[in-house]
Amino acid sequence: MLTLTVDKHAKPKFLHIASAIRSAIKQGQVSASEALPSARQLAEQLHTNRHTIMAAYQELIAQGWVESIERQGYKVVESFPVESSRHTKANIEANKSTFKWPLTPLILDVHRGKPAHEYRYNFAGGNPDISAFPFHELKPFMSDCLTRPDLPHLSYGNNAGNQQFISQVATYLRRARSITDKDIITVNGSQEALYLISRVLLKLGAKVAVESLGYRPAWNAFKTAGAELVAIKQHSKGIDIDHLTQLVKNQDISLIYLTPLHQYPTTVTLPIHERIKIYQLAARYNVAIIEDDYDHEFHYASQPLAPLAADDPKGLVIYVATFSKIMFPGCRIGYMAVDKSLTQALINYRSVMNHKPNVLMQDAIGRWMKDGAFERHLRRTTKQYQQRRDHLVSALKNYQEQGLDISFTVPDGGMAIWLDVKKNAKELEQFGLANDVYLVSESSFHLAQKNNQNRYIRLGFAGMKPEQLTLGLAKLFDYFSQ
Numbered sequence: 001m002l003t004l005t006v007d008k009h010a011k012p013k014f015l016h017i018a019s020a021i022r023s024a025i026k027q028g029q030v031s032a033s034e035a036l037p038s039a040r041q042l043a044e045q046l047h048t049n050r051h052t053i054m055a056a057y058q059e060l061i062a063q064g065w066v067e068s069i070e071r072q073g074y075k076v077v078e079s080f081p082v083e084s085s086r087h088t089k090a091n092i093e094a095n096k097s098t099f100k101w102p103l104t105p106l107i108l109d110v111h112r113g114k115p116a117h118e119y120r121y122n123f124a125g126g127n128p129d130i131s132a133f134p135f136h137e138l139k140p141f142m143s144d145c146l147t148r149p150d151l152p153h154l155s156y157g158n159n160a161g162n163q164q165f166i167s168q169v170a171t172y173l174r175r176a177r178s179i180t181d182k183d184i185i186t187v188n189g190s191q192e193a194l195y196l197i198s199r200v201l202l203k204l205g206a207k208v209a210v211e212s213l214g215y216r217p218a219w220n221a222f223k224t225a226g227a228e229l230v231a232i233k234q235h236s237k238g239i240d241i242d243h244l245t246q247l248v249k250n251q252d253i254s255l256i257y258l259t260p261l262h263q264y265p266t267t268v269t270l271p272i273h274e275r276i277k278i279y280q281l282a283a284r285y286n287v288a289i290i291e292d293d294y295d296h297e298f299h300y301a302s303q304p305l306a307p308l309a310a311d312d313p314k315g316l317v318i319y320v321a322t323f324s325k326i327m328f329p330g331c332r333i334g335y336m337a338v339d340k341s342l343t344q345a346l347i348n349y350r351s352v353m354n355h356k357p358n359v360l361m362q363d364a365i366g367r368w369m370k371d372g373a374f375e376r377h378l379r380r381t382t383k384q385y386q387q388r389r390d391h392l393v394s395a396l397k398n399y400q401e402q403g404l405d406i407s408f409t410v411p412d413g414g415m416a417i418w419l420d421v422k423k424n425a426k427e428l429e430q431f432g433l434a435n436d437v438y439l440v441s442e443s444s445f446h447l448a449q450k451n452n453q454n455r456y457i458r459l460g461f462a463g464m465k466p467e468q469l470t471l472g473l474a475k476l477f478d479y480f481s482q
């Protein structure tokens, strides 16, 4: 008699019986070519009817485990490799110990603790307030995509992205950021853009100039393509243009990666005259620039400065932007605005990876943008984040007035404050993490660890309501009174 474990209530019953018989064969309760119990016997054993057992056997016959022989009944197939399929524990362990994946190692330097959003107070620098996102406003547009689906776009093809979405982005870029004459390619978040650009533009050993304190996920993309990273020095007002000039003149730089509007992580805004110098330098030496404008809308001191990409007669600037901050990172929608000569190469590369990004999400966002509700959302969020910045600024000033030795420059925009705590910032970070406060300190942002003075922390303010900002800060600053 076979020992079968069958869930009596699971439906459809014959499939569960088939699965139990299959497990019995795998465990070696019956061998190849050996007879199986008749349908009548099994029906009696399992208190079910014969037709259910026959349906189970038919399923196993269709799957190639069992055969039915006239006047003999059912038996396990002859050619069935019973030995190798026996999933005994010893067998599994033995096989595992001899198998190694032929991996190409990619060692990423990323935070490995629990995710930032699981902390009670989350000061992650680029964290939008997802709970405040107007899901109900987006819903009719998503619903519309399903009620009146754009059928041709839901198929393969059109790998640059959904045309309606692209035309909305193009209109928005022209109006809000003065970017014209570029092709738009939708990406699954800016990370995909950075990876694609790296693959298409960087040869093994190519040199990429990056901000010495900067955005590690971008660096990882460049390194994956075999590029060498060269740090551009920074001072309190942003990147050191003289140093960048030296690098471009002397080091055969292929690409410059910058976050000009709100430098990541220090939040400093690169002034117009410095942008012009950088552009002239790149144009003179024919070096491409990636301009990562990840939180453009959130500028409070004035209208956001026009991107480098807005005045790019040579077509050198690859403009990268994301919906991760204005919506939520899980939407995985971003875009690049690139010179027309680069478009096809990028689309071709992406087609090999992933054809194209999720069409429904692009379609819904496109409809949302067309309606105007998107820009209303931006205006609302910008106001809200400005209030949160102001709240955090006044909370920090209070601490200063009480004698705490910290200093900072009020950022013109962005989602974080770069705070000099004049102490070992790594220790403060660790204290925070141990007390349910997530934050990141200076050392995580340095390309060259030897330059790490380890005095700053990055305090994101956009993701928390003012009361939480106050409480989180109090909890963190308990460190100073220990």
Ligand SMILES: Cc1ncc(COP(=O)(O)O)c(C=O)c1O
Pocket (backbone or CB within 6 Å): 126, 188, 189, 190, 191, 192, 215, 259, 264, 292, 294, 321, 322, 323, 324, 329, 333, 334
């Ligand atoms: C500098 C920078 N670039 C880009 C992004 C957004 O990346 P993605 O669009 O892949 O979510 C972030 C988010 O933290 C960022 O800080």
